[in-house]
Amino acid sequence: MSDAAFETLERLPAYRIAERTIRRKILDGSLAPGTLLPPEHDLAEQLGVTRPTVREAMRSLESAGLIERGARRRMAVTAPAKNIVINAMHEAIVLHGISYRELWEVQTAVEPLAARLAADNITDDLVERLRSNLDRTADCLEDPIALAAADIEFHDLVAQAAQNHALLLAREPLGALLLPAYGTVIRRIGPGRRLFEAHRRIFQAIEAGDADTAQDWMSKHFVDFKRGCELAGLDFDDAVAPNQNTIDNSTNGDTP
C-alpha cells in the first residue's frame, strides 16, 4: 500500500479570487456596463473577505478598464477604453521584438480591407475630413514632419470610415508602430508626390463607393511602402521601435 499523494493546491491571493469573481460576472453580462457595485464594506461582507482585499481587487479591475469611479464615488462597471487594449498590444509588440516586416504583412491585408469597407460605409463627415486631409497633404509635400503626420491621419481616417470596431482595435497598434517608420522614408527619399497620388486615388474610389478600386489602390500603396523603406535603407527585419506618444499615454487608468 502506498501513501495517498496530493498535488499542491493552487493558491491565489484572496484579492485575485475576488477580482476573478467580479470579472466573470462582468464578462458574462450579469453585471452590465453602468451597474454600480456595492460599497466597499458591503462587498467585503458579501464576498467574506477584508476591505483591503476588496480595494486591491477594485484597483486591478480598474487597471483593466472594467470598472471606473461613478456616481457618489461608487465603482461602476464599464466597457474598457480602447486605449487599454491598444497599449497592451503596443507593449507586447515592442517587448517581443516583433519586426517591421511582421507588422507590414498584417497591414497589407488589413488596410486594403479598411479602404474597401470605407467605400461601402463612409459618412459625409468623414468624406469632408478626408478631403481636408488631402488638401493639407498637397500643401506639405516638401515638409517631412507635416507630411508624415498627414500620412498617419489619412490612414486613421480611412480606418474610421470603415465603421468596424474590431478592425479599429486590431489595426490601431499596428499602424501606430508601422507608419512612423515612413517618416524616415519621407526624409530620405522625398516620396511626397507619389504618396499624395496614391492617397488621392484611394479617396476618389472611397468617395465614389468603388470598393474594388479603393482596395486595389491601398494594396499598391502598401507595396510602395515597402519599396520606399528599402530605398531609404531601412532594415525591414529590425524590431519595431516604441511609439513615444503611446508610451506617454500608457499608464492604465490615466486616460479615458
Added chain:
Amino acid sequence: MSDAAFETLERLPAYRIAERTIRRKILDGSLAPGTLLPPEHDLAEQLGVTRPTVREAMRSLESAGLIERGARRRMAVTAPAKNIVINAMHEAIVLHGISYRELWEVQTAVEPLAARLAADNITDDLVERLRSNLDRTADCLEDPIALAAADIEFHDLVAQAAQNHALLLAREPLGALLLPAYGTVIRRIGPGRRLFEAHRRIFQAIEAGDADTAQDWMSKHFVDFKRGCELAGLDFDDAVAPNQNTIDNSTNGDTP
C-alpha cells in the same frame, strides 16, 4: 485687473507616477526583459516614495505583464504573455458589443493572409500537425462537438504556420470569438463534408507552397462561413457572446 487663474493640477496617486516611471524605462529599452529590479526598500528610497507605494506600482506592472517574480523573489522585467493582450482584446470586444459581422469582416482579410504566409513559411512539424488535424476531421464529420473543435484547431495551426507574431496577436481574440459560432452551424446544417473539402484544399496548397491558391481557398471558405451562419438562422448583427474558456483564464497574472 483680474485675479490670476489656475487650472486644477493633474493629481495622480503616487503609485501611478512610480508605475509610469518604471513602465517608460521598460518600453524604451533601458530596462530590458530579464533585468532584476532593485529590492522594494531600495526602489522606494530611489524614487522617494513609501514601500506600500512601490508595492502597489509593482502589482500594477505585474498585472500588465511587464514584470514577474524572478530569482531570489526579486521582480524581473519581462515581455507580456500573449494571453494578457488577448484577454484585453476579448474583454473589449465583448463589452463594446462588437458584432459577428465586424469580426467576420476582419477575418475575411486576416485568415486568407495567414494561409498565404503559411504556404511560404510552414515548418515540417506544422505540416504534420495539420495533416493529423485533417485525418481527425475526416473521422468526425458527423460529430458536431468534435468537428467544431477540429475546425478551430485547423485555423489556429494555419495561423501558427504563418510565422508572424503580429498576425497571431491580432487574430487570436477574433478567432476565439468568431469560430465558436460555427458550432451552431455545424449542429443545425451539418456542413461537415463541405468544411472538410475546404480545409483539405487549403492544406494541399499550403503544403505545395502555393500561396495564391491557399489564399483563394481560405477566402472562399470564409464566404461559406457567412452563408452557413445565414442558413443556420444566426443573426450576423448580434453582439458576440463571450468565450467561456477565455473568461476562465482571464484574471491577469494567473497564467503564464
